[in-house]
Amino acid sequence: MEEFSVISYSFRSFYCKTYIEGKLKGLFKEFVMGTGLIPADGEVWRIRRRTIVPALHQKYVAAMISLFGQATDRLCKKLDAAASDGEDVEMESLFSRLTLDIIGKAVFNYDFDSLTNDTGIVEAVYTVLREAEDRSVSPIPFWEIPIWKDISPRQKRVSAALKLINDILDDLIAICKRMVDEEELQFHEEYVNEQDPSILHFLLASGDDVSSKQLRDDLMTMLIAGHETSAAVLTWTFYLLSKEPSVVSKLQEEVDSVLGDRFPTIGDMKKLKYATRVINESLRLYPQPPVLIRRSLENDVLGGYPIKRGEDIFISVWNLHRSPKLWDDAEKFKPERWPLDGPNPNETNQNFSYLPFGGGPRKCVGDMFASYETVVALAMLVRRFDFQIALGAPPVEMTTGATIHTTEGLKMTVTRRIKPPIVPTLEMPTLNAGASVNLSEGDALLGQKGEVSSAHS
Numbered sequence: 001m002e003e004f005s006v007i008s009y010s011f012r013s014f015y016c017k018t019y020i021e022g023k024l025k026g027l028f029k030e031f032v033m034g035t036g037l038i039p040a041d042g043e044v045w046r047i048r049r050r051t052i053v054p055a056l057h058q059k060y061v062a063a064m065i066s067l068f069g070q071a072t073d074r075l076c077k078k079l080d081a082a083a084s085d086g087e088d089v090e091m092e093s094l095f096s097r098l099t100l101d102i103i104g105k106a107v108f109n110y111d112f113d114s115l116t117n118d119t120g121i122v123e124a125v126y127t128v129l130r131e132a133e134d135r136s137v138s139p140i141p142f143w144e145i146p147i148w149k150d151i152s153p154r155q156k157r158v159s160a161a162l163k164l165i166n167d168i169l170d171d172l173i174a175i176c177k178r179m180v181d182e183e184e185l186q187f188h189e190e191y192v193n194e195q196d197p198s199i200l201h202f203l204l205a206s207g208d209d210v211s212s213k214q215l216r217d218d219l220m221t222m223l224i225a226g227h228e229t230s231a232a233v234l235t236w237t238f239y240l241l242s243k244e245p246s247v248v249s250k251l252q253e254e255v256d257s258v259l260g261d262r263f264p265t266i267g268d269m270k271k272l273k274y275a276t277r278v279i280n281e282s283l284r285l286y287p288q289p290p291v292l293i294r295r296s297l298e299n300d301v302l303g304g305y306p307i308k309r310g311e312d313i314f315i316s317v318w319n320l321h322r323s324p325k326l327w328d329d330a331e332k333f334k335p336e337r338w339p340l341d342g343p344n345p346n347e348t349n350q351n352f353s354y355l356p357f358g359g360g361p362r363k364c365v366g367d368m369f370a371s372y373e374t375v376v377a378l379a380m381l382v383r384r385f386d387f388q389i390a391l392g393a394p395p396v397e398m399t400t401g402a403t404i405h406t407t408e409g410l411k412m413t414v415t416r417r418i419k420p421p422i423v424p425t426l427e428m429p430t431l432n433a434g435a436s437v438n439l440s441e442g443d444a445l446l447g448q449k450g451e452v453s454s455a456h457s
């Protein structure tokens with residue numbers, strides 16, 4: 001327990017109504033509800049969480065992996081154009097757009113297409129996300145002050161953005177309800193609608209008796225929780241890789257041999273072991289969020305510190321993950337510290353010294369989703385491109401909100417990789433550039449076909 005930095009007490013936080021048992025394993029909290037953007041009804045969320053988590057069955061995961069591949073392919077096309085034009089790219093904002101596109105489709109089947117468009121809804125989402133982050137670190141809940149709420153131009157912008165998003169979510173829920181009413185498919189444990197594998201569709205089809213408003217708030221929670229986190233993981237992974245060319249070579253070797261020139265499938269997730277270790281290690285050095293926050297519901301003592309009822313503690317996962325007492329070469333980016341044939345590191349098998357997705361009953365509901373999402377994006381990108389910090393780019397420095405951001409972006413030069421030879425195997429169809437192939441179990445499920453990106457041709 002002494003490894004945790006207790007940074008501040010009695011500080012208004014992102015999270016509310018949390019409880020300290022004195023042991024990390026028992027901590028739980030209400031996510032994003034303390035920002036006022038989503039009603040602070042933790043009890044309802046706790047019940048709903050039980051419905052959301054089982055949505056992650058095999059067929060759903062296969063469909064999601066296919067979705068990650070398609071979204072990353074759009075990013076590859078963008079990078080391909082930048083490589084042709086010799087233009088440097090700002091990867092942090094591109095990753096933010098990639099993960100927004102993914103979470104929109106995955107959660108409520110909405111294509112933000114933010115990698116190619118800057119429509120009003122994308123701007124509205126960013127307004128709300130920035131506000132959620134600012135509120136999460138604000139010492140006073142200024143947004144609750146009645147007059148301020150009505151006269152502050154910024155708060156008015158936030159309200160307008162929230163209204164736009166809520167209206168769209170209401171429409172999506174209504175459309176989805178009609179689809180569910182019309183479909184013949186019976187709901188069962190492995191249910192997935194192949195045209196719309198979103199969590200919204202799953203939840204509606206499950207017949208869960210929940211109001212549209214509650215549903216909308218849950219979707220918003222997932223949008224906020226699952227967007228910047230994954231984007232930040234990818235940003236810092238690419239930053240770390242830019243400093244360790246030997247890791248990149250090893251990673252590319254694995255990706256070339258496992259994937260060749262096709263999209264990743266659910267079966268590949270077990271084979272992309274080194275890529276997974278790269279993400280595990282990036283999450284150790286740059287945990288998102290870097291602090292976890294709990295509020296005490298009663299007087300307690302934690303690691304010798306007396307804590308009064310109502311006080312908050314901040315647990316610095318950053319310090320925990322970089323503690324020299326717990327890690328050899330703690331500051332070094334070393335994916336090899338996680339044995340390839342060992343278990344996937346998590347909070348329990350690392351005795352709570354590693355908490356990339358929190359722990360206990362309020363652990364991240366999207367941990368598996370996020371792990372696969374980041375592995376797919378990483379594999380597809382390093383397969384096609386080499387990335388270097390751009391010449392003359394500003395130094396990459398950190399600033400923190402709910403996640404760790406760079407201060408001035410991650411400007412990189414992207415070059416196409418020379419196409420390595422593809423050795424055909426029974427599982428891996430040989431591809432001609434531009435040819436259509438049946439790509440994966442996930443794609444087969446969706447009845448989709450994919451094409452090899454023109455990146456190599």
Ligand code: HEM
Binds near residue numbers: 233287288292293363
């Ligand atoms: C690499 C990306 C991600 C990281 C590092 C991450 C990390 C975390 C962490 C550390 C927590 C626990 C916070 C706490 O204990 O105070 C959390 C909670 C949560 N995460 Fe994630 N997350 C990621 C992606 C996602 C995705 C993609 C989704 C949705 C699909 C998601 C949904 C949630 C939700 C809903 C909670 C709140 C759970 C609850 O309070 O019951 N996360 N996440």
